[in-house]
Amino acid sequence: MTHLSARRARIRSSILTGLAIASVALLTACGTGGDGGTGGADSSEAPTELGENESTVSILAWPGYVEDGSNDPSVDWVSAFEEETGCMVTSKTYGTSDEAFNLMKTGEYDVVAASGDASLRLVAAGDVAPVNTDLIPNYEGIYDFLKMQDWNSVDGVAYGIPHGYGANLLMYNTDAVTPAPTSWDVVFDESAQYTGKVTAYDSPIYIADAAMYLMTHQPDLGIENPYSLDETQLAAAVDLLKAQRENIGEYWSDYLKSIQAFETGDTVVGTTWQVIRNSLAEGTPAEVVLPEEGVTGWSDTWMVASEAQSPNCAYAWLNYIASPEANAQATEYFGEAPSNQGACDFTVNPDQCEIFHAGDEEYASQIWYWSTPIEDCLDGRTDVKCTDYSDWTTAWQEIKG
Structure with a gap:
């Protein structure tokens, strides 16, 4: 078995084992505070010394x-x-953000790596604590455009340390999809020509991809942020995704299955990650593109549990994993851009940072990073309530049928 094949098998096993162990309960509420916001704490709740x-x-x-x-x-x-x-590590992996959210409620973990579709839910539920970045020296080396964003801070209070980031790109079979697409219309309005061979990410957060598409193609809806949708805007995104559903061959959450589907030709167009494209068997006729409408993406955050049993070791881990050396190892192994600007000097592949556009602010500006939908509209509107993650979960069940 090649190194890549062995790695795929290990990660596949970890994901499937995690999914089998946890019956991922769909949320009935986002856990927001009484004001419909995230219920974030005050910065004074973060430690001042270790x-x-x-x-x-x-x-x-x-x-x-x-x-x-x-x-x-x-x-x-x-x-x-x-x-x-001197901090001995025990760890557990999870397969979906919903699973991570539920596992954090057990109180068994000091630290969690959360994607943006879970981070604000964890804040709202009181499961994670504010972080004093002054106690984390390696925070200084993290790219500024990843700091204090909607998915890792609340009201100017940091709730974690950026880890790695990436984009949800469009991949297409170069033999089957011609001319080369420049728009997401090939998986939405024009998807009928590829019926049964279109794929999309299997998560309520994928609703944001439809909303992002509508920002360009139905500007009268007034969508300014794809994670900030009122009821009318959410309904429009749901309608678009229901129409797409008729042409979907398979939704994916295990990226290894996505690799296989593109290699066999069962899938010819749809949402992907750069690591999926890089992992395709040699000769697979597929390329990726960042479409004209932009893309969604992820920027994962290391967060400290509010009731951490080992808070000092938790801070030690956040500082260590944010170091150039460790950040380079972890993000290169997973297949994403590092968050520390010094990490590029420590990657095994000298082209790693170029491949994943590390530190490219222009490229990053085209990414709408996963953020948890909440009632307090992330786009700044105060005259309406926006739909929250529980609304999106209900909608996703309706879309998939």
Whole structure:
């Protein structure tokens, strides 16, 4: 088995095991405060100084984020952390953001790596605490355009440390889809010509992709932020996705299945990640493009549990994983851009940062990073209530039927 194939098998096993263990309960409420907001805490709740490290730290993360050599002896950034800090790591992987949200309610984890479709829900539920970035020296090296954003801060209070980021791109089979697409219309208004071979990401957060498309193609709807939809705007996105549903061959959440579908030709066009394109078997006729409407994407955040049993080790982990060396290892292994501007000096592949457009602010400005929909409109509107994640979850069930 090749190194890539072994890695795929390990990550596939981790994802499927996590999904089997947890029956991912769909949310009936977003857990917002009485004002419909995120219920964020005051910055004074963050620690002003750190104490002695505890002996252990428990981490909840996406597969591939906390590697200690047990999956592959050559892939290990945890052991160095343990030797440096004395904090012995235990970790658990999860397969979806909903699963991570539910697992954090157990109180068993000190740290979580959360994507933007979970981070504000964790803040609203009181499961994560404000973070004092002054206590994290490596925070200074993180790209400024990733700091203090909608998905990792509330009312000017930081709730975590950026990890890595990437875009949800459009991939197409160059033999089947001609001419080369420049718009998302090939998976929306023009998707009928590829019936049964269109794919899309399987999550309520995918509603934002439809909303982003409508920002350009139905400007009268007044959508300014694809994660900030009132009832009328959400209904329009749902209608677009219901029409698309008729042409979807398969929704995907396991990126390994997406790789296989493009390699076999079962899928010819749809949402993808750069790592999927990079992992395709040699000779697969597929390319990726960032369409003219822009893209959605993710910027994951390391967050500290509000009731962390090992808060000092939790801070030690946030500082360590944000270091150029560890950030380079973790993000290159997973397949995304690093958050630390010094990480590019430590990647194994000298082209890694160029491939993933690390630090390219113009490229990053075209990405609408996953943010949890909440009633307090993220676009600044105060005359209406926006739909929240529970509304999107209900809508997604309706779309898929």
